[in-house]
Amino acid sequence: MATYLDFEEPIKELVEQIEQAKQIEEKSKVDVSKTTKALEKKLKEVQTEIYSKLTPWQRVQVSRHPERPYTLSYIKAITNGNFLELHGDRTVKDDKAMVGGFGEIDGKTYMFIGQQKGINTKMRQYRNFGMANPEGYRKALRLMHLAEKFGKPIVTLIDTPGAFPGLEAEERGQGEAIARNLIEMMQLTVPVICIVIGEGASGGALGIGIGDKVLMLENSWYSVISPENCSTILWRTWDFKEKAAEALKLTADDMLKNKLIDGIIKEPIGGAHANPEEMFQTVRKEIVTHIKKLEAVDSEKRIEERINKFCDMGVVVEPKVKAPRKSVAAKAK
Amino acid sequence: METEEQMSWFKRIKEGILTPTKEKKELPEGLWYSCPKCKHVVPNNDHIENQKVCEECGYHERASSEEYFKIIFNDGKYLELDADMTSGDPLKFTDTKKYTDRLKATQKKTKLKDAVRTAVGEIGDNQLVVAAMDFAFIGGSMGSVVGEKIARAIDYSIANNIPFLMISKSGGARMMEAAFSLMQMAKTSAKLSQLSKAKIPYISLLTDPTTGGITASFAMLGDINISEPGALIGFAGPRVVKETIGKDLPKDFQTAEFVLEHGFLDFIVNRKELKQKLIQVLNLFKK
Missing domain, CATH: 3.90.226.10 (2-enoyl-CoA Hydratase; Chain A, domain 1)
Structure with a gap:
């Protein structure tokens, strides 16, 4: 049984009509292919129409769509099954919310890393809803260093509602684990691509989000906080989540406009969940193209460009005349 | 220790407030610092001199x-x-x-x-x-x-x-x-x-x-x-x-x-x- 979001109601109706028509055809043997064709055409139009003008909050909903493909589905499809999952941070345990391993595309080895959400209630708990603990970030870093050692490019797939805010996460240094990844990823000698495929919430997302190219799928979001939590903090209630989603400028379009990401990956008509296979192939192409370009650049230069890109982010106001900063010796104030 | 003055609450000697408003002395705000942890009270200047560390319990403000x-x-x-x-x-x-x-x-x-x-x-x-x-x-x-x-x-x-x-x-x-x-x-x-x-x-x-x-x-x-x-x-x-x-x-x-x-x-x-x-x-x- 497919799941439809509230604004997808017209899509649901059309899908049901198509199914009905097909059933009638089967039972009565009357040719209704003309009707179904017309309905299918209508469906495409309606999907395009609805998805062309989603509000920021609706995009957040799409990013969390229960049928939206998750990290492992991408990796398996992209590598055509040539994926060897690797486990453990070598310190505490294996975090099920963070997955990774070597995979092959066109006979070339890549390191894939990403947060993994569960596909049903049981798996959601097993995957801790895609919220990694410190050992998840340390596992990710271990795999990145492994890739670096053997000169393999890194692809991270970001999809998390945040780093896990639990007691043991605090004991084991959630903050330190993320911070360590940020500083280490800045200096990785191999090319790194980061793709937000669903939710990109805050430090939990950024913890595997430092790359030469940071891309977002059309219907994903990326910000410092989820719209619900932003609403709770600023308005003291969840009711302003739509407003918060708008204010945060968290969509791929806005993020690109603000130069906080490097590009957007188009989704199939009706979103990634409407045609996962097409989505996987698009992502695969993007990875191959970008890595090829990045590998042509000298690694020192790549690191410098990566650092400069992040250092250019931010908007500050300064007086026109800059105070001279020659004197190293402290002056009396 | 109870003094005569404190007792005068019960045995009022003089009637009403006798200080005219213009002679009233305001207690400057922030004159005292009370430690939120041990409730120790010190003059604010001393507290600042002590780098905002409570001299009694070591609480760091x-x-x-x-x-x-x-x-x-x-x-x-x-x-x-x-x-x-x-x-x-x-x-x-x-x-x-x-x-x-x-x-x-x-x-x-x-x-x-x-x-x-x-x-x-x-x-x-x-x-x-x-x-x-x-x-x-x-x-x-x-x-x-x-x-x-x-x-x-x-x-x-x-x-x-x-x-x-x-x-x-x-x-x-x-x-x-x-x-x-x-x-x-x-x-x-x-x-x-x-x-x-x-x-x-x-x-x-x-x-x-x-x-x-x-x-x-x-x-x-x-x-x-x-x-x-x-x-x-x-x-x-x-x-x-x-x-x-x-x-x-x-x-x-x-x-x-x-x-x-x-x-x-x-x-x-x-x-x-x-x-x-x-x-x-x-x-x-x-x-």
Whole structure:
């Protein structure tokens, strides 16, 4: 049984009509292919129409769509099954919310890393809803260093509602684990691509989000906080989540406009969940193209460009005349 | 001990209030400091002289960037860097108030430009670049200015080969700058990776409170991480953790002592010994 979001109601109706028509055809043997064709055409139009003008909050909903493909589905499809999952941070345990391993595309080895959400209630708990603990970030870093050692490019797939805010996460240094990844990823000698495929919430997302190219799928979001939590903090209630989603400028379009990401990956008509296979192939192409370009650049230069890109982010106001900063010796104030 | 005067409550000798209004003496506000932990009361001047540390129980009251500069730098002398940098409003953010109005009001109230100040000066025989956060400015939250000033302070360290001290004191990200705020974590970490490559010492002092994106970026990345007694240090705030686990938190949860015990700090230092300790550390790196 497919799941439809509230604004997808017209899509649901059309899908049901198509199914009905097909059933009638089967039972009565009357040719209704003309009707179904017309309905299918209508469906495409309606999907395009609805998805062309989603509000920021609706995009957040799409990013969390229960049928939206998750990290492992991408990796398996992209590598055509040539994926060897690797486990453990070598310190505490294996975090099920963070997955990774070597995979092959066109006979070339890549390191894939990403947060993994569960596909049903049981798996959601097993995957801790895609919220990694410190050992998840340390596992990710271990795999990145492994890739670096053997000169393999890194692809991270970001999809998390945040780093896990639990007691043991605090004991084991959630903050330190993320911070360590940020500083280490800045200096990785191999090319790194980061793709937000669903939710990109805050430090939990950024913890595997430092790359030469940071891309977002059309219907994903990326910000410092989820719209619900932003609403709770600023308005003291969840009711302003739509407003918060708008204010945060968290969509791929806005993020690109603000130069906080490097590009957007188009989704199939009706979103990634409407045609996962097409989505996987698009992502695969993007990875191959970008890595090829990045590998042509000298690694020192790549690191410098990566650092400069992040250092250019931010908007500050300064007086026109800059105070001279020659004197190293402290002056009396 | 009861005196005649106290007893006069019950046996009123004179009628009514006899002091004319114009002779009434106002008690200046903030004349006394009462320790929130042990309730010990001292004259405010003495408390400030004592670097805002309770003389009775050692409770460390939050201090400002100015106070840290005065404590750390020789004779309290320093050169401030990028003193006039202020926040833009890239997202035209409005919640219950316009972000620009919030900034203006906070600047007026705190006499600060934003939540961090950076300076260079001498400490003992050493030079030191210091970035110190001000909690009074929107909870010490990190927006573009905080990230940019820290980044430039690190640049200054690298250009002049001077060790860097970061004094963190912040609730985390500045929501009104959303993803711009998030990316300051990346920016500061990028600069620290260059500082590290240049093999210039970085000391991170985590003071009360250091949480969220601050902990998850520069605060935890010191060559040496230190803190003050009792400081709150964590990634998620205690309320959020409590809601997540649905249980009461251990008594010392997320205190500096707890974080030290779990291996994320090198030592805890009393503010009154901070300068001496910093000099010791700097000398050890130098010699």
